[in-house]
Structure formats: structure tokens, C-alpha cells
Amino acid sequence: MSEKERRLPLFKQLIYQIILLAIAFSVLFPIMWIVSLSLDPRNLSRPPDFRLIPPGASFEAYRRVLARPTANPVTFAELAFNQLKLAGGVSFLAVLVGVFAAYSFSRFDYRGRKGLMLSVVMVLILPGIATVAPLFVMLNRIVIDWGSIQFNLRNSLYGVGLALISGQLPFAIWNLKGFLDTVPRDLEEAALIDGAGPTQAFFRIILPLSTPALAVTAFLGFSSGWTEFALSWLFLTDAKDFTLAMSLWNMTGPYSGDTPWSAFSAMALMVAAPVAIVYLLLQKYIVGGLTIGGVK
């Protein structure tokens, strides 16, 4: 085929460009909307008009949100720290425990393997909310009492974290198993022939090779913990434990009162930004992992 034939005719090119531009606009619109609102200096709850670049645009709303996003006496930093502890702890533990199980499923053949894998998948398809009733009453029973430290496990970030690990661990196991299945066995086999045991092969060869997969799995876990809402909203009652996700809902839900939309928008963008940016940076690896199962 000659170069000229392969080139797209200008007429078709223009039609494609118009369609793709319209789609790009529809994708970008909600983001432009929220960015414009966040720069609105009027601090109104329901701005009567919309301007893409609001006159007198300012970062005032961001400053206010950083100082005190909701009516509760907590700063953005405190909320973010709670969310960070929750998301970081849960994803770290899920990956730490999950990678061993993933190795077992991926590299060994033994009785009960299929059944155990099936049990992991069953939990995986179960939404977190489907075990919320027993977790609530069970965790509510446990009162931690270490001298000066006293709290109800249910009403704490630890309780929420435990409930979250219940959902994230199967995900971590499955995601990492999918990755390990793609790692060629030659390297390990060479090590095994040289007299290394499966444990050495795991720590010396598999683990270093899986660093990108571990990072991606940990990040996906982290981003779901970073925006976890349902369990925190159900379990936590103490303002000092509140998280970013809960506060964002407080600023837009039925409890929002006359929260300025500029503040809500600034909050939404600041909650979304960290995970969105890392997601974009890791995009290549994440997308690779997501499509591995399908593409032959």
C-alpha cells in the first residue's frame, strides 16, 4: 500500500475530529464545571449563573477548605491524615498478606487449591456492604482497654480498617496472582536446580520481580481506601476520626446546609487530585494489568 492511500482523507479526518472533540468536551465538562466553581469568589451556596472563568477568580475557597472544610472543628490536614492512615494501613497490610497467598496459588499445585481460590473469588464479587451487619455488631462488642487508651473498636479507624481489609485482601490476592502467572518460571527453576528452596526463590526472585505489580496493587488499594465512604460513614461517630470522604459528603449531601459550592468544589478537587495524579503516572502499568486477562 502506498503512503498516499494509507492517509486519511481530509473530509473523513474532519468528521472524526468533530466527533472526538465533542466527546472530549463531554468528558471534560464536569471537570471544567467543578474547577470554575472552585474559583468563584462569591462563596454562594447556589450561584445564580455560571461563568467558565469567574470574574475575580481566587483561591479563597481552597484556603477556607484547608482551614476548616465542614462545621466540625477539624482541619483538612487532620481529615487527610485520618484518611491516609486508613488507606495506607489497609493497602499495605492487604498487599503484605496477599502476596504470599498469591504466590501459593500461582506456583504450587495441591489438593484444595481450586476450592480455596474459588472462596477468594466469591468474596471478591461480594460488595463490602454485604458483610456490614455482622461486622458492625461484632466490632461493636470489642472494647479496647489499655490503661489510658479506651475505645470501641467499631467506633475507630482501626475497626473501619479491619472491615476494609476484608474486602481488599481478596482483591490483592487475585491481582497479584494474575501478575505472578505472567512471570516466566525459568528463573525460579534455574534457582531451584541450583539448590534454592521455594522460600529462597520467592524472596530472591519473585518478590524483586513483582515490585511494579506490588506497587500498582498497593496503589489501587490505597485509592479505594482514600475515597472509602460507606463503612466510615456507618462506623465512625467521633469528629476527630472523620475522613475526607465523609466530609465531602457532608458538604454536598442532606447535611450540607448552605455550604458554598466553591468550597465543595475545592474540596472535591483536593480529594481527587492525589489519587488522580498517581493514577495517571502509573497508567501504563495499571492498564497493562487490567487487560492482561483478556488479550491473548
Place this chain on the structure above:
Amino acid sequence: MAVKSTPVGNTAEVSGFRRWWERTTNTRAAYLYLLPAFLVMTIITFYPLFYQVWMSFTDYNIANLRGTVPPNWIGFKNYLDIFQGALQAKLPNFNFWRILGFNLIWTITNVPFHVVIGVLIAVALNVEGLWFKKIYRAIYILPIVLPTLVIATVWRNMFDQTSGSINMGLAAIGGLFNIPPEAFYIRWFESIVPPFSWFLPGMPLPLSYYAMLIANIWLGWPFMTIVATGALQSIPKDLYEAASMDGATPRQQFFTITVPLIRPAMVPAAVYGTITTFNLFNFIFMMSGGGPLRQTEILVTTAYDLVRTQRLYGMAAAFCVLIFFILLGLTLALNWATKATERYDV
């Protein structure tokens, strides 16, 4: 006595044990690697699941939370209350079959949009010689990258009655035809008048369903585009060249080359999308809240309401047991359908 045992038998025994021990080295290692994960899952997943089944046969409620007063065993009463509608006394407008029906319709109407739009856009982006491909790809990934929590709250805000961008945009368009803006103060989430009563006459869907459908299409197609792009790029170009030499039209090429070859990638993605959409808690909870009149409630939001607002833990447990079996049935059905299409492929 120990001395009496023959040395021969003893060594045979030892070596037998040793052989077994050596033979099972790998199995033991495998179980050892599994142990931490299953220990954790037993405590925080499997045990609660069984406990939940027990709870579902009791009237576990706020009075039993401290653990001093045990709940009463009430047999299948929770389940009967759910199916027969006696739960309506506590949960106004509750109707299990309607919720289940809406949940299925919500899923069935969302996923095909995601897959079809996603594939078409992927095909358009794959056209050779197209300008700005990379820019479009970078923009189109944004809905995946943003947390659904933020997307749901932002779309709720956009569908606001007086100041939302949707109504404002409609009013701006209406203004061109001299329609007063008040005509476009659409109450997306509160209006109980079904806009298209001919669609599903037995169960007309309120406006809030359409609002969430729009938002979820916005959210859902980019993922399918990414999966489809990966699959499209692995199709050898000479297949198309051979087909066009044989006189196949682009439409024929699409249905005889593209569709069968991206199907293996799209089917798992569609299954994943179906399960996710079926349980899309954040969207329903934050946009319509299940309203109006519980008409857009799905199973997981109802279970959440039972625990958080009603504090009927036994009832919620029964509801979650039902969710478990419904999801199991859905997954098996999807699995069966996937296998069926695979056989068709081969």
C-alpha cells in the same frame, strides 16, 4: 520394648515417613504461604459471613448491641417480612421485587451503553492517520482516574434544580427558542412523574434513573475503550488488508474481523462492569439516595439503610444473605453466558 522392634521395619518406617515428608515439602510450603491470608479472611470475612446467616434468623436490633441481652430466634420471619412486604411498616415504600427488578434493569441498561460506546470510540481512535490521538486518549482516561465518590457528588451538583449546569445548559438552549428558563427547573431527583411511561409500563422509571444513567455512561465507557484499544492493537493489520482485497466493506470488516477478535477481551470486561454496576453504591446513595419514593433503590443501598438508619441488624443480615445468593446466581449466569459465547468463538 523398643529394642524388640526389628531394625529393618524401623528403617522402612522412617524412610516411609521421610519419603512422605519430602514428597509433601512443596504442599506444606504452599499451605504455609496461604496461612496468613486465610487466617485473616477466616476472622474478618468467613466467620462474619456465617455469623450473618445466624443473625438473619434472629431479631438482632439496637437493644442487643451491647451483648448483654441475646437476640430472639425468630426463624424465617425476616425473610418472610422481606418477601411479603411486611418490612414496609419500617421502611416506607419498600418492595423487594421492585428493588431487585430495578437493580437488574439498572445494570442491564447501563452496561451495553458502556460496551458499545466504548468499543466504537476505541475503533475511531484506532483509525490510521488520525490527528491528536494521544491527546484524545489522555483526555478520555479522566473518568477512570477520578474517584467515583467525587464523580457522584459532582454529578449530583450538576443536576441541581436551580443552579446545576444541566438545567442551566438546557435553559440556555431553550432561550434560543424563547422558552423561559423556569421551564427547565427540572427536579431531577425529586420528580415522581416518569418521563417515558411507555418504557417498562409495569414499572415506569423516574427521572432520577435517567440522570444517573447519563452520569454512569459518562463514567463507564472509558474503561471499555481502554480494554478494546488493547485488543484492537493486537489484531494483525494484514487481516484487514486481505479482507478489503476480497472486497469486504468496512462494515463487514468490523463485524467479521474486529468484533470476533476483540470479544475475548470485552467479555471479561463486560462481566466486571456488570458486577460493578450492579453494586454501584456510591452513585445511587449520593445522587438519588434511592429516591424518589425508593424507586431507584438497589440492593446494597437498601441493606445499608437497614443497618445505618433503621438499625435492624437481623433484618439487614437476612437481606445481605439474599444479596449473596443473588450475586452468586448472577455470577454463575454470567459465567455460563461467557462460556456459551466462547464456544461460539471456537
